[in-house]
Amino acid sequence: MCCRTARVATTTTEGLADAAAAQAPGTTGPAPHLILVDGSGYIFRAFHALPPMTRPDGVPVNAVFGFTNMLGQFLTRHVGTHLAVVFDASRVTFRNAIYDQYKAHRPEAPPELVPQFSLIREATAAFGVACIELDGYEADDLIAAYAKAFEGTGGQVTIVSSDKDLMQLVRPGVQLLDPIKQKPIREPEVFEKFGVTPDKVVDVQALAGDSTDNVPGVPGIGIKTAAALITEHGDLEGLLAAAPQIRQPKRREALIAHAELARISKKLVTLDSDAPLPAPVDSLLVRAPEPGRLAGFLREQGFRSMLHRMGLDGDANADSAPVSRPRHAPASATGLPEPAAATAEVTPAADAAPFGPYETVTEAAALAPWIAAAREAGVLALDTETDSLDALHANLVGISLAVAPGRACYIPLRHGPAQAGADLLEEAPKPPPQMTQDEAIAALRPLLEDPSVLKVLHNAKYDLEVLCRAENGGVAVAPLDDTMLISYSMDAGRHGHGMDELSLRHLGHRPIPYDEVTGTGRARIPFGQVALDKATAYAAEDADVTLRLWQALKPRLRTERALALYEQVERRMVAVLRDMELAGIKVDGAELARIGEDFSQRMVTLEKEIHELAGKPFNVGSPKQLGEILFDEQKLPGGKRGKAGAWGTDAAVLEDLAARGHELPRRVLHWRQLSKLKSTYVEGLAAQIDKRDGRVHTDFSMALTSTGRLSSTEPNLQNIPIRTEEGARIRRAFVAEPGHVLLAADYSQIELRLLAHLADVPSLREAFAKGEDIHSRTAADIFRLDPDKVDREARRRAKTINFGIIYGMSAFGLAARLGIGPGEARGIIDAYFSQYPGILEEMERLKAQARETGYVTTPFGRRLWIDGIQAREQARRGNAERAAINAPFQGGAAEIIKRAMVRMPAALRAAGLSARMLLQVHDELLFEVPEAEVEATAACVRAVMEGVAELRVPLKAEIGHGANWGEAH
DNA sequence: TACATCACG
DNA sequence: GACGTACGTGATGTAC
Numbered sequence: 001m002c003c004r005t006a007r008v009a010t011t012t013t014e015g016l017a018d019a020a021a022a023q024a025p026g027t028t029g030p031a032p033h034l035i036l037v038d039g040s041g042y043i044f045r046a047f048h049a050l051p052p053m054t055r056p057d058g059v060p061v062n063a064v065f066g067f068t069n070m071l072g073q074f075l076t077r078h079v080g081t082h083l084a085v086v087f088d089a090s091r092v093t094f095r096n097a098i099y100d101q102y103k104a105h106r107p108e109a110p111p112e113l114v115p116q117f118s119l120i121r122e123a124t125a126a127f128g129v130a131c132i133e134l135d136g137y138e139a140d141d142l143i144a145a146y147a148k149a150f151e152g153t154g155g156q157v158t159i160v161s162s163d164k165d166l167m168q169l170v171r172p173g174v175q176l177l178d179p180i181k182q183k184p185i186r187e188p189e190v191f192e193k194f195g196v197t198p199d200k201v202v203d204v205q206a207l208a209g210d211s212t213d214n215v216p217g218v219p220g221i222g223i224k225t226a227a228a229l230i231t232e233h234g235d236l237e238g239l240l241a242a243a244p245q246i247r248q249p250k251r252r253e254a255l256i257a258h259a260e261l262a263r264i265s266k267k268l269v270t271l272d273s274d275a276p277l278p279a280p281v282d283s284l285l286v287r288a289p290e291p292g293r294l295a296g297f298l299r300e301q302g303f304r305s306m307l308h309r310m311g312l313d314g315d316a317n318a319d320s321a322p323v324s325r326p327r328h329a330p331a332s333a334t335g336l337p338e339p340a341a342a343t344a345e346v347t348p349a350a351d352a353a354p355f356g357p358y359e360t361v362t363e364a365a366a367l368a369p370w371i372a373a374a375r376e377a378g379v380l381a382l383d384t385e386t387d388s389l390d391a392l393h394a395n396l397v398g399i400s401l402a403v404a405p406g407r408a409c410y411i412p413l414r415h416g417p418a419q420a421g422a423d424l425l426e427e428a429p430k431p432p433p434q435m436t437q438d439e440a441i442a443a444l445r446p447l448l449e450d451p452s453v454l455k456v457l458h459n460a461k462y463d464l465e466v467l468c469r470a471e472n473g474g475v476a477v478a479p480l481d482d483t484m485l486i487s488y489s490m491d492a493g494r495h496g497h498g499m500d501e502l503s504l505r506h507l508g509h510r511p512i513p514y515d516e517v518t519g520t521g522r523a524r525i526p527f528g529q530v531a532l533d534k535a536t537a538y539a540a541e542d543a544d545v546t547l548r549l550w551q552a553l554k555p556r557l558r559t560e561r562a563l564a565l566y567e568q569v570e571r572r573m574v575a576v577l578r579d580m581e582l583a584g585i586k587v588d589g590a591e592l593a594r595i596g597e598d599f600s601q602r603m604v605t606l607e608k609e610i611h612e613l614a615g616k617p618f619n620v621g622s623p624k625q626l627g628e629i630l631f632d633e634q635k636l637p638g639g640k641r642g643k644a645g646a647w648g649t650d651a652a653v654l655e656d657l658a659a660r661g662h663e664l665p666r667r668v669l670h671w672r673q674l675s676k677l678k679s680t681y682v683e684g685l686a687a688q689i690d691k692r693d694g695r696v697h698t699d700f701s702m703a704l705t706s707t708g709r710l711s712s713t714e715p716n717l718q719n720i721p722i723r724t725e726e727g728a729r730i731r732r733a734f735v736a737e738p739g740h741v742l743l744a745a746d747y748s749q750i751e752l753r754l755l756a757h758l759a760d761v762p763s764l765r766e767a768f769a770k771g772e773d774i775h776s777r778t779a780a781d782i783f784r785l786d787p788d789k790v791d792r793e794a795r796r797r798a799k800t801i802n803f804g805i806i807y808g809m810s811a812f813g814l815a816a817r818l819g820i821g822p823g824e825a826r827g828i829i830d831a832y833f834s835q836y837p838g839i840l841e842e843m844e845r846l847k848a849q850a851r852e853t854g855y856v857t858t859p860f861g862r863r864l865w866i867d868g869i870q871a872r873e874q875a876r877r878g879n880a881e882r883a884a885i886n887a888p889f890q891g892g893a894a895e896i897i898k899r900a901m902v903r904m905p906a907a908l909r910a911a912g913l914s915a916r917m918l919l920q921v922h923d924e925l926l927f928e929v930p931e932a933e934v935e936a937t938a939a940c941v942r943a944v945m946e947g948v949a950e951l952r953v954p955l956k957a958e959i960g961h962g963a964n965w966g967e968a969h
Numbered sequence: 970t971a972c973a974t975c976a977c978g
Numbered sequence: 979g980a981c982g983t984a985c986g987t988g989a990t991g992t993a994c
Contacts, residue, residue, distance in 0.1 A: 224994070622992060623973060650974060676975055680989055707986060709978085716988045719977035727976080751978095807984035816983080875982055886985040890978090922978045922986090 032155030034284065035080035036143045039087040039131075041161050042067050042179070043120055047113050049505065055302050060112040064119045064301060069508050070179065071127060072310060080158065082150070082284040085124045086142050089133040093141075098267050101214050119301070126297035128287050134278045140165055142278070144271035147174050149281050158184075165205075165213075165269060170198040195227025203236040206266035215265050218258045220250060220645070236266055353406025355509055358540030360532050361411045362434045364443055371447050373403040381408075381456040381547035382448070382477070384463045385539050387526045390714075391465035392582070392690070392697050396437060396472040397528040398535065399444070402543035405551070410536040413437045418531035432532050441473035448477045455480045456550045458499045458542070461702065464578050482574060483549040484703050489566040490556060493706035493855070493865035493887075503545045506552045511545055512538045565862050569895065570702070572902040576917070577700045577710075579905070584695030585717070585918045585926070585965075589686055591733045596682040599674045599726070606671040613664040620671050623649045629664075636662060677721060681730045688715045698919070707887050708862055708894040710920060718921045722969070732966035740928050743915070743961040744968035745941045747923040749774055750896060750955070751806050751889040757951040758859060758888065759842040763835070768953035775799040782831040801832055805839060806889045808882030843885055850884035858891040859951070893923060896955070899948045901925065904941070911940045926965065934961055 046066025053062040071085070095102045109117075124131045132142055140163065147157045147169055157174045159166055166176055167190045176185035183189075190198045194205075207226035209217020221229075233239035240262065243255040255262075295312040298304075361367050374380035381402040386394035395414060402408035414437065417429030447453055448467075457463050460482040467475040487497045495501060503509050517538045518524050527535065557563040611617045615633075618625045627647025631639035638656055640648045651669060658666035688696045698717040700710045712718040720734070721727025736742045752774055756764035767777035779790045779798035790798075800817050801809075809817075815825035833840040850856050851870070855863040864887040868880035901920060908915055915937045919926040925945070929937045938959045945957040962968045 222994090619992080624993075646973085648973090672974080676990080679991075680976070684989070701987095705986065709986065711987055713988065716977085719975090719988065721976060723977085804984060807986095809984045810982090812983050814984090874980085878982065879985095882984065883986085890986060893978090924978085 032082065032150070032153050033080040034082040034146065034150045034155060034157045034281075035084075036146055036157065036159045037071070037074070037083075037085040037129075038139055038143065038159065038161030038163060038166070039067075039085040039120070039124070040139050041163055042070055042085075043113075043117070045179075046070065047110075047116070051505070052112065059115055059119075061116065061119065061301055063113055063116045064123060065303060065306075066508075067120050068123045068298070068301075068303065069306060071123065071129070072306065074160065074179070075127065075129075081155070081286060082281065083286045084130040084132045084146070084279075084284045086139040086146075087121070087131065087133040088139045089135045089137065093136055093138055094272070095138075095268050099216075099264050101216075102268055103213050106214075123297060126294045128290065128293075130279060130284050132278055132284075134276065137272065137275045141272040141275040144169055144273040145275040145277055146281065146284075148273040149277060153281075164193060165210075165271070167193065168198055168201040168205075168269075168271060169273075194223060196230055200230050200235065202266055202270045203230045203239075205269040206236050206262050207239075209265055210269070213268070215268050216258075216261050217265050218254050218262050220254050225251070236262060353404075355406065355511075355541055355544060356537055358536050358544070359409040360536045361409045362432075364435065364439060367411065367435070367440065367443050370401055370403060370409055371443060373407070374401065374447055374453060375450075377403050378452065379454040379456060379547075379550075380447075381543045381550065382463065383457065383539060383542040383546060384466050385410075385527050385535070386466055387528055391462045391699075392469075394466050394472075396466060397526075398539055399440065400536075400539040400543040402540070402547040405548050406544060408540040408544040408547075410532075410539040411435060411440055412532055412535060413440055415528050415530075415532060415535065417529070419525045419529040434532075437473060441475060445473070445475055448475050451479060456546055457482055458546045458549070459484045459703075461574050461578050461581075461700075464574065465581065468578070468582075480571070480574070481550060481554065482571060483546055483553060485570040485574070486550070486553045486557060486566055488703035489562040489570050490553075490560045490863065491865065492703075492708060492862070493867060497703040499542065499545055499549070502549055502553075507545065507548055509545070511541050514538070560863070561861060562863070565860070565895075569898050569902060573702060573898055576901050576905060577702065580917055580919065581697050581699060583916050583918055583928070584690065584693065584697035585928070586693075586695045586735050586737060587685060587689050588733045588735050588964075589689055589694070592682050592686050592730070595729050595733065596678055596686075599678045599682065603671055603674050603678070606667050606674070610664060610667050610671060613667065620668060621675060623647075626668060630657070634664070636665075673724065673726065677726055677730060681721060681727075685715055685730075685733075700920070705894075706867070706883070707864055708858065708891040708898075709922060710894070717919055720965070722966075728966050732964045734965035736928050736963060740930055741934055741961045741963060742918075742965050742968045743927040743929045743934065743937060743941070743959065744965065745925045745927070745938075745945060745957045745959045746969075747893070747897065747945065748956040748958050750893045750923050752802055753951065753953045753955065754859065754889050754892045755802075755806060755839065755842075756953050758892075759836065759838040760952060761836045761838050765953050771956075775802060778802055778832075781835045782828065797828065801828060805832070805843075806886060808843070808885035846884050846888065847881050850880070856884050856887050858888050858895050860892065860895045860949075862891060862895060864888070864891050896949050897923060897925070897945075900945045903944050903948065907940055907944045908937070911936060913937050913940060915941075926968070929961065 043063050046069075047063035050062040050066045052060060053065060055061050091103070091106075093102075121131050132146070133139070134142060143159055143161075143166065147159065150157050151173055155173075158177050159169065159174070160177045160179050162178045167185065170176060170185065170187060170190050176189075177183070178185055187198060190196075190201065194201050196204050204223060204226040205215065205217070207218050207221045207229065208223045209215045209221075217226075229239050230236070233242050240255065240259045243252060243259070246252040246255065294310075295307060298307045298310075298312065359366070361370065383400045384396060385398040385400070387397055388394040397414045398410055398412040400408060400410045412432065412434040415434055416431050418432070448455060455477050457477075457480055460477075460480050464477055464480075466472055467477055483502065484497045484499070487502055491497070495505065500511050500513070503511050515524075517530055517534055518527060530538075557566050607620055610620055614629050618629060620626065624646050627639070627649045630636045630649065631647045636657055637660075638653065640653070649668075651672075654665040654669050657664075658669060685696065690697060696715055696717065698712045699714050700712055702710065704711050710718075721730050734742070749768075752764070753768055755761070756768055763777065763781055764774065767774050773795075775795050775798045776787065776790045778801070779785060779794040780787045782798065782801075783790075783794050785794060797818055801814060804814055804817065811822050811826040811829055814820075814829060815822045818825065818828075846856050850866045854869060855865045857863055866880050866884045866887065868876045869884060871877045871880060897920060901917070904917055904925070913929075913933050913936055915927045915929040915933060917925060917927050925941070927937065927941065938961070942957050942959060946955045949955060960968050
């Protein structure tokens with residue numbers, strides 16, 4: 001056997017070459033080390049993590065790309081003496097003979113993945129790595145068998161997989177490596193996951209089952225319970241023998257009834273370490289790839305960036321970072337340089353430049369060349385580091401800049417002495433040398449405020465709020481691009497838009513996690529105490545990633561027809577929302593306290609009455625205890641158990657019982673209402689009042705919802721109560737400053753107007769045009785009534801169905817809401833659709849569009865991706881279909897109000913008004929207005945809101961004002 | 970941490 | 979024939 005091979009001098013194969021030079025087991029040299037890569041796990045992860053890609057000839061290759069990239073990266077980092085990638089060979093294995101349902105509900109591989117399996121085996125071979133597979137056995141069994149066989153050599157085994165089923169193999173000499181987290185999994189990690197040592201894992205799995213593999217287990221027993229039982233009884237057989245003595249009746253019965261199921265489950269999850277080895281262990285010895293084979297393979301797939309990154313494209317300068325980009329003629333409305341056009345390459349091109357090392361800039365002389373490079377390029381990526389996620393309280397700790405891929409620096413400003421690794425010297429630790437904030441800001445301000453240099457940020461609103469505050473330099477960064485919003489403008493609903501996720505998805509690069517830099521929990525240190533080398537590696541990488549994301553994503557805006565949406569709406573929202581968040585809204589804390597006191601007293605009374613009615617004290621706030629009292633003890637009718645086996649006690653259930661004259665549920669409903677208001681709004685809100693200005697400042701999330709709406713957190717000011725009198729009291733605690741009023745402007749029936757517009761319904765269009773009541777018109781149409789004969793009940797029913805339609809409601813759902821039979825509900829829906837055939841067509845069109853393209857569009861062209869529309873499970877697909885129906889209405893409304901918001905500040909200014917926009921609540925805008933300007937402001941706001949879009953129906957805003965938010969409605 | 974519940978549009 | 983049953987959010991308390 002020959003094991004010495006020529007050293008191949010490429011970055012990627014270096015690790016391999018080192019290993020190949022190692023001695024075979026049994027001789028002197030590095031200890032034998034077998035690495036077994038779970039290939040199937042890699043494939044599915046790559047397939048699902050990456051967007052579709054195709055070769056020029058149309059063959060889908062996203063999984064091939066992801067797999068090749070991962071394997072290549074892995075080989076640069078890990079050295080073994082023996083190496084194999086192990087695959088599943090077929091769907092049917094010996095386990096199906098034991099239990100025919102095993103993995104039975106696993107869907108067939110998606111058609112786009114099928115042609116990629118053989119390419120992935122080719123890729124493995126191209127790296128010179130052995131491919132192992134065997135009919136009738138899963139990859140996991142082969143891994144178990146090789147691990148066992150290799151142990152005889154006295155060597156170490158590392159299994160690269162995140163599959164928990166492999167944890168049973170962990171033992172001295174055998175470890176797992178999580179390929180995502182790059183974290184070894186040894187006994188403590190297994191214990192953390194399963195609550196038992198690795199040798200007991202199969203016993204726990206036998207009890208807990210595994211829904212993803214259709215391993216049944218024992219019903220009602222999860223991992224936690226299983227671990228406790230196995231710990232107590234040793235193993236599965238010990239437990240089954242002792243089952244009759246178990247105290248808990250449910251558990252005892254389940255164990256006795258399903259003993260055989262548990263035994264079968266154990267057989268299913270136990271890996272077969274006696275599986276035959278398709279190739280001898282010795283043949284897995286690491287060898288260098290045949291020269292040119294890998295390059296040839298990569299070239300065939302069109303993976304040019306990878307070829308380049310691995311130094312296989314014959315370019316001697318492959319590793320040197322580009323220092324500057326050629327300038328481009330301004331191509332967009334911004335008049336600013338555009339990133340390089342998308343390359344023809346199908347891959348999410350990862351740049352050749354490495355991520356780091358980066359420079360730490362600690363003096364003005366070192367900062368100057370970065371500023372010059374940014375001016376030369378006309379664009380830079382920017383990121384701030386702070387000591388808080390709350391932008392309004394955060395102190396600037398440092399700034400990072402990137403001027404080209406791989407060329408980034410970190411400028412520490414308020415770093416203290418590094419905390420970790422403090423030595424034992426007596427003298428007080430000193431902060432590291434660094435520029436002062438004044439010094440750095442003085443140098444950077446002209447650049448950051450220069451209208452001819454584009455600043456690229458990720459979630460720019462945060463950085464803008466930090467930097468605009470005087471204590472952090474008071475810099476007004478402009479103009480800007482925001483990679484989070486670029487992504488959101490094209491891919492809402494498709495995936496998240498955080499930097500780490502986008503980097504992994506589009507750059508194939510996993511940035512250093514924040515937690516890795518600062519630690520977590522009690523051990524977490526402020527960023528300003530992180531050692532400068534670590535801080536630089538993290539912070540400069542963020543700027544580098546931001547710049548590369550911008551280069552990868554910005555060109556797509558044009559091809560995906562999202563450029564106008566991004567430039568005219570999303571990007572302009574940044575400054576608008578920044579100002580709203582900075583403004584905040586005043587809350588009367590004393591009034592909140594009075595409300596809380598009142599609610600407390602009433603809750604005490606109610607609680608006493610509830611306990612009396614129950615016949616014993618219990619925790620009214622516990623749905624579990626309440627359910628047991630209502631349905632187990634008092635045997636009230638109408639109880640339904642949820643999926644966890646607990647009685648359902650939500651408001652609908654309690655209202656039903658209350659309507660039948662039961663006093664206990666009625667009081668509980670009232671108690672719950674007060675409890676909710678008190679804890680969430682009285683106490684939660686009071687804790688959020690900023691001591692500096694007596695106002696609450698929300699944080700609007702711009703890239704979170706699947707429909708284009710905003711969301712609001714800490715506190716959420718988009719769900720302040722209003723529907724009940726008690727709730728309205730809380731809304732009245734939101735007040736205006738002296739001399740001002742709050743002015744609220746609501747879009748009237750905006751989603752129904754969009755329905756009339758999109759489905760082009762003549763009757764509804766006419767009703768809106770004439771300013772009629774839309775629900776009365778619907779009632780007249782579908783119940784064939786004279787317009788003046790529409791009573792309250794008919795209108796109520798029409799209103800329910802109008803809203804139900806927008807939500808994709810079924811006859812079943814309508815029946816439940818109206819309290820009628822499904823037959824009658826069916827009749828109403830039929831009448832509705834026969835009166836408004838355009839609506840039926842529109843619903844069908846939306847479902848079909850989502851099914852065929854994966855997305856639906858708003859009337860303004862925004863794509864909303866619908867997750868699960870292709871699902872095989874009917875329930876999941878049904879959910880997706882209803883989401884597809886709703887999305888254009890919810891998203892269209894969101895877009896209308898965003899358009900009004902971006903126009904509003906300039907319109908107010910032009911009218912000489914000093915009103916401030918404070919909040920957006922989906923179809924409502926709230927302003928704080930000087931008393932003297934109320935009428936003029938109302939006119940201006942109305943003009944902007946109603947004039948923002950031309951639909952087939954008019955838009956209407958309803959405006960009111962008052963000393964507080966309650967009165968403004 | 971997951972679930973149930975409920976606040977809003 | 980069964981399946982599940984109105985969209986989108988965020989905060990809180992209980993129970994595991």
